[in-house]
């Protein structure tokens with residue numbers, strides 16, 4: 001287990017789940033009459049993904065991608081490598097890409113490009129957290145849980161050196 005110097009709760013489990021309910025309702029309304037292909041970015045989006053999927057009252061099919069981004073720490077390598085593509089073709093699908101947090105925006109920008117190249121009918125972006133002050137791309141998410149300041153956060157799927165993903169809340173850590 002990797003210890004941290006301090007942990008300060010930023011959003012409670014109740015606040016997060018309430019906000020995800022709102023996002024699910026919004027998606028349900030905006031995609032009425034359509035089927036959704038929900039594509040999660042492993043591993044950080046897993047907890048948000050599950051909660052969001054259950055709040056969408058439309059036909060939803062699951063798929064996942066995996067990318068390499070942060071290396072066992074808090075600093076980005078700046079290098080994005082796609083390790084796993086979706087298992088099934090996305091041609092003609094209405095895709096919602098589900099990510100834990102948007103930082104520079106490089107990950108989602110590259111993934112959206114990939115899905116558009118593969119012929120998705122539409123690609124929108126959902127992220128539990130967004131750090132707009134860190135953006136180095138023109139990426140804009142369609143569904144955002146909470147905007148947060150430039151701090152390193154863990155919990156609800158987000159890790160520090162692979163730990164703390166199972167915290168039911170989101171906390172700011174000092175490492």
Ligand code: 5GP
Pocket residue numbers: 044069070076099100101102103104105106107108151152153154158159160
């Ligand atoms: P981007 O490509 O937008 O710069 O990076 C997004 C990825 O960076 C996220 O999927 C996540 O893996 C990582 N990341 C960015 N900020 C944080 C943070 O505060 N905490 C954690 N655990 N990961 C972060």
